[in-house]
Every structure is written in structure tokens, then in C-alpha cells.
Amino acid sequence: MSSAALKQYLSQKREEIDWWSIITDPDFIEYPYPTLKQLQQLGPVHFDKKSGVYFILGYNEFSQVMKSPEMVRDTRYWTSGWNTPEYQKNDPVGYALFSGTQPQMINCDGADHARMRNVYTPAFRARMMSNLHEMIQEETSRLIEKLPTGKSINFISEFAAPLPLRVMCNMFDIPKSMDVEIGRWSAAIIRMADVMMTDEQKREARDSLIHFKAYLKEQILIRRKNPGDTLMDMAIRALDDGTMSEDETLINLLSMVIAGHETTVSLLSSGLYLLLKNPEEMIKLRNDRDHMKTAIEEFMRFEPGGNMILRIAKSDYEVAGTTIPAGTLVMGLIGATNRDPNKFPNPDHFDITRSPNAQLTFGGGPHVCIGASLARAETDIAFSSLLDNFPSIELAGTPEWRLDRVNARGLKNLPITLERKL
Template sequence: MTTLAAGLDVNVVSPQNLLDPNPLYRYLRESEPVHWSEPMQSWFITRHEDVAACFRDPRLSAARTQLFYAHQLRGVGLEKVKDQIYNAERQMLMKDGPEHARLRRNANPGFTLQAIDGWRPEVRKAADALLERVQARGRMELVADYSELLPSQVIMEFFAIPARDQRDFLEWCSDNSRLFAASTGADMQELAVRSNTAIVKLMQYLGKAVQERRANPGRDMLSTMVHAQEEGKLDEGELIANAILILTAGHITTVDQLSNGVHMLLTHPEQLRKLRENPGLMKSTVEEVLRFCPAVPFIHRIAAEDFELRGRKIQKGQLVFLGMAAANRDPAVFPDPERFDITRQNNKHLSFAFGPHMCLGAPLARVELEIGFTALLERMPGLRLDEEQPPRIKCNSLVFRGFDSLPVRW
């Protein structure tokens, strides 16, 4: 049992803990593995064993739309995000049991390892084209010039959405996710209105794209989903809601994870040297980056009934945050967990969650990270942080963690 270190505050959303959460995670794992947070009015679970078990526990439901929005909006009326709610209630992410399985099955064929392997050439082409544009400059702002663009271009290809629509798509995704990444003190009224407008635009856009695919099917993800819908498995609202989920869930997460990984490598030169000398370590590097600095540190569930966990009484209707970032550094599972080690084997990180909702897009995310890092290191041999412009970390939310800005040179 550790005591609270001097100056350490148990408030999970204090500015200090959001900036550098690992000392608090360590304390919680060791001393309060099931922690009630007054400021968040929610439970926080931090041990690997518990987090993994909670992901598979039917007493913790993913059907959290209303509570989640109410929690997120902090007093702003739910009617401000009525289209967001309509959409979220039809997404697999917010469903349990057979309903969840039915919606997930519809998208599964597009995400097999074999299907995703087929996209490797397109991912490499997109990465090369982005780096080509900046190569001669000798510097770039990694987030704006690379991390933000690569996943959006890949997902657009994946859905066969024309490049001319990329700007609108990026804006809608960003407006949509800003609501979920809002810091305390943000103008929630404005964020709610913007995010709802964005979801309406995405719904209209996808509605039209569905009609086009029905008339003219291709090998893209949306055509795969339309095909399954025609077999009577999904109604139109569900089809569009889940297409939006895949388009958006695969965006902000991968953007942040790419930036987090590049930052880790550039701040651990001995690991970077090892990787450059042995590119065969790329797969274990990707897993270690996911473990050490996950883009999604926490995800939530809602208690479907009263139950007890490690002697604490969780009540029906309460929100429970499952701490993947904290579990990823649990010494009960990871030897020397605070060490960033790209040769780590048997890496059982929980960064893509676990159980029925385990990230559907994980195979695609892994390919994007692997190729994203490889292309960057191959084309920019002298890659380093820009010593004149410090990075700006984005850590105002528990659910998304990345960089607002990451200037690099070569």
C-alpha cells in the first residue's frame, strides 16, 4: 500500500494529473484500485486484472448514450445534441449482447487481417505522398502535416470517398470529437451545437453515399456494409450510424497514436537507434507505443445493476471508467512497466480494449502505425524534435490523449 506522495492530488482531472497521470495511476493501482472520483461522480478502475475482467462483465453495460451525453454536456440540455443521440443509439459501440453482435457482424468482413493486408499499398502510397510534400523543407509540424492527414486519407480510401471531400470530412470529424475531448471550463453550449451540426452533415453525406454504393457497388467498406444491409440485417439508420462510427472512431484515435509514437521514439534515442538498426522490430515497437502512451487512456461503461468490486459498492446507473493506460503499466503483468522497450514480448496491453467491444479497427490501426512510422524513418534519416519549438501535449480529456502540435526536423 503506497501513501499519497507529497503534492499528489487524487483528483483524476486536476491539471497536474491530466498532464502527468502516471504517478496517480500508480497510487490508485496500488492503494485504491476501485476509486470513486467526486469531481467526476464516477468510478475509476486501474488494475490490469480488473480492467480486463470489467470489459467482459455483463453487469457493466456499453448502452451509455444518455448518461454519457448528460455527463459530458455538464448541464447543457440533451435536446442540443438530439441528432448525436439518435446516431449514437444505433452504433455498435453503445450496444450490448446480441444487438451488439448483429451490428458488429455487418462490418466484420471489411476488417479481417487478410482484407486489411490488401490495403497496405494504399497506406504506403498515402504516407509517401504526404512526406514528399514536406521532404525538401527539412521541418514540419508532424500533427498538421502528417498524423492528421494519413488516417483521414486512408479511411477515405477505405470508404471510397473522393479526395475533394476530405476538407469537409476533417472539419466534421473534428467538430464531432471536440465535444468528447472537452476540458473543464470549455463552452459546452457551443461545442454541443457544433458537434450536432457536424453529425447532421455526416449523416446527410453518408446517406447520399449509401445510395451511390447501392447503385454502383465497389470493394470499399461502405459497399460491404450496404451489401449486408440488403440481406435484411440492418435498417438505414443503423447502417449510416455505424458507417459514421467507423469513419470517426478510426480518425482521432489513430492521429493521436501516430503522434504519441513518434514522440516516444524521438525522446528515447537508444530505442530509435535499435529500431533503425533492426527494422524487424517494427511490430513490437507498435505494440509498445500502444502500451506506453495509448491514445485512449480510459473508456467508460455504465453499471447495469448494483454489484461489489474489491469491497466497493458500485450502484446501478453509475458511470465506471476503465483505465487502460493505468492497466498497461501494471507490474503484475508487465516486467519493468515504466520502461519503454521496443523489444518487449508478450505485450498484453489493453489499448484497444478487450472483450466484445475490442477495437474493430485494430488491424487497420496497426498497419497505419507500422507503415506511418516506417515511411517517416526511411525518408527522414535525421528525424528529431525541433529544438526551437517545444511540442504541445493535448491532455484535457481522459478519453483522448495526443499532441496539439509536434514540430520535428531532419
């Protein structure tokens, strides 16, 4: 949003701010931080009269919300959401999409959530993760070997996008021949979390869901004859012993592939862009790889990718003196919480050695990202390998941000040139 338009908004009474106009504005999507800062200065919790949604920008306030058992992820509690007769009548395709993907861990709470999450938790424990490092390194090296040098390339299409997709697919034993199709289905379905979704995109998501589910169903039949130790096998065991229904099994499987893909693409590409924009930090990391762990946390704090994390108030809930009525949708704006000056000193300063750095990019409470250790490991291996192989990585043009998504900020083009180590 232009500074004149922003000034106009903020000069209105706080209660009159039109939040949806702000968050769908292309200028805001391209660079939301100055606007978020000004809105945060007006208070940590805001109510948007037009949509009936609460927005939370304060770190402590949203941390409290995410951990509360009264603030749930099951959107059927949202009294003006997709699960109402009016919505079903006005938007049957949207309704079919949301109701069809309801039975999965991210949409359930309490015992149902734990039942599904526990099926997968063992795969992300430290011991299992260390077994995955070799596979991630192999995929990374394969891509790095093929990266052209001495000419401009798009880092995203050449590296940041294919790596997480292949890693996820390997974890599910999905062959490489399926990469293009899975990538397409995944890109169509992930839009479901976005308020800017068009009718055509809803139809595409619906069709992709049908194809993806059918593919996974077929894979389950094949894998059952030859059981192993992949995420797919864990899911099959849970299906066969009655822990999960067939629908829960399929929806959780496809959601995990999708959840682990685009988010990591954004982390890899934003991370590299941040280093290119801050060459002194790039040098610091090149010279001392002990900074890698804190650097990854700072990439995530500075550019969280996922801008919004939702919760629904199951009963009236008080936060920072505001009572959120039962049945209301609450959106945590992570671009703001991660730069809250009450939590992070000098929050607009990018510092790869920042510690502590309890950024909220992976969410919190019972739904905290199950794949966080995997995303961190992939980023660590990817950046270590890039720095080892390429003594020079330069920006080769102006990067472009995606402007058609509200909930997920990410680059679509990051032009770079590389020089390979002799």
C-alpha cells in the same frame, strides 16, 4: 497537478479524493503518469462520491470488467446519465446528440451489437487487410515525398493527421476533395466522448452530425447504382437486406470514419515522439525492423491516446472486493492499467522489445477495437517508410499536448526536422 496539490489530495482519506478535479487539471492532462501511479498505489478500484463514478486503475480488475456481460457499453443503463428526464430538460442539445448517435455498435450490447459488428468484421480479417497494405503504402509514400527537409515542420499536420484520414476515406470510397470537411466534422463529433465539452462544441457536433449524415445518405444513393467491395458497400448491403436500419447504417458509418482517424493520429505522433525522446530505441528500431511489431505495442502501452474506456454495470457487480451498483458508470483509466506493475515489469521503462505486452489500449471483451489490425498496419507502414526515407529525424522544438480534452490525450504540435536519404 503540482506535487503540492497532489500531496494534499492523497493525504485526504481515499474516499474524499476529488477525481474530476484531478482528471480535468491541465497539468494532469499534460502528463498524468506520476499522479496515476500514486492513485494506483492506493488501490485498483476507486469511487468518486461527487460524480458517483467508479474509476479502475488495476490491469486485472479492468480486464475482468471489460469482458463481463454484466458490464455493458449501452449508456442508457447509466441511471444518472444522458438518458434521464432531468438531463433531457437541462441539456436538450446534449440529449439530442447522445440519443441521435445511440444506434451504433459501440453503444449496443449482446445480439444487437453482434448484428452490427458482423457487418464489418470481414473487412478487418487478415486476407482483406493484406489487400489494404498497397493502398496504405501508396498514401504513405505520397505524403513522404512531399515532406520538406531541412526546416522545422509539424509532423502532425504534415503526416500523422492526413494519413489516417485518407486511409479511412479510401476504405469508404470518399473522394479526396472531402478531406477538409470530413476532418472538420470528425473533430467536432469526436468531442462527444469528453466531459469537458462546452455548449458551443455541442452545437458544433450536432451540426456536423447533420451534415455528415446527409453526405453519407447521398453517397449511399450514388454507390448503390455501382456496387463494389468497400466498407460503404458492406453497409449498403446490410441496409438493403434489413440487417441494419437506415439510422444504424449512417451512424455506424460515420462513427467508423471518426474512430479510425484521431486515435491513429495520436498513435503515429506519440510513437514518433517516444522514439525521439529515447534515441537508443530509435537506433535499435532503425537497425532491426523485426522490432517493429513489439515497438508498436509499446507505443500503445506507453501512450494509449484514449485515456478512458467506459462500462455501465447492468446489475450489481463485484470487482476486487468492491460492489459496483447496477446503473453506475465505470471508467477504466488506461494510462494506469497499461503501467500496472502487477502486469508489466518496470512499467515506466519504454522498451520497444517488450514482450509479452498485452496493453489495453484497444479495449477488450466483445467491444475490443474492430480496427486494431488496420491501426497496427498503418503504423507499421508509416514508421518503416519514415525510417527508410529519412536517415535523420530530429526534434526541432518543444512538442505541445492538447489540453482541452480529458478522454483523449494527444499531441497537437510535434516539431521535427528531416534529412532525406540521397
